Amino acid sequence: MERPNIDAAARKASYESLRDDLLNIRSRIADITATADSPNGLISATVVGRGELRELYLDPRIYRTADSKALAEAIVDTVHEAVEMSREQLFAITRQFLPKDAKLPATDVHTDPFMHQLDKEIEGVRS
Template sequence: MAYGSGGADSYRSAGRFGWWCRDTIATMSASYYASIADIANRLRTLRDEAAKMSATADSPDGLVRATVNARGELLELELDERIYRTADSVALAATINATIQSAATLLEADLAVRSGELFPEESA
């Protein structure tokens, strides 16, 4: 008798197939949700670690030192007293901005490394 022709074997086969489908979907769903929970935990870990991270950079001339956090906020700015020997405020502002950007770039690289450690399958 062909499948679907209404015989008793057909109903038993369809029933087994239905149970197999439900079991397979349940297994896949459980695996999927476990994977999502794992990713969420790793993201929380990365967020918590990033909140504690900072990076410091020095200007090439050593007159400016800037420290930033993971949000790009300036935490500390140190200016060497030698900056007062020249009155070029435009150059000083450019040096300060470049030093802050360098610190942010260093921190971004640190975060990328840590992200790669937490999510190695995504960084390959």
């Protein structure tokens, strides 16, 4: 069986381009900041990057009610909203590396862009 002829220089250039794209994405992801406020305005959550909680603000008025379960749910909901906002930003950053028909709800924004690019490399197609 004859082995395929691989242009090593072209392959290296292609991988270097992909590496540069990934480094650019990593830098842009580091700049993501998303802040969400609870409906009553008493809770504010800020996430960065891939949704890591950076800051949580609790207005002192939250202590007027002794319902810790409701408070916990409101905090989780507010953080979740901020994470969703950061996912939207991440999707926008990585959009160029996804199939044209990709939609945020069905996309793992952390890995799908890179898997798509690797699939294109395997198939020998470079955008």
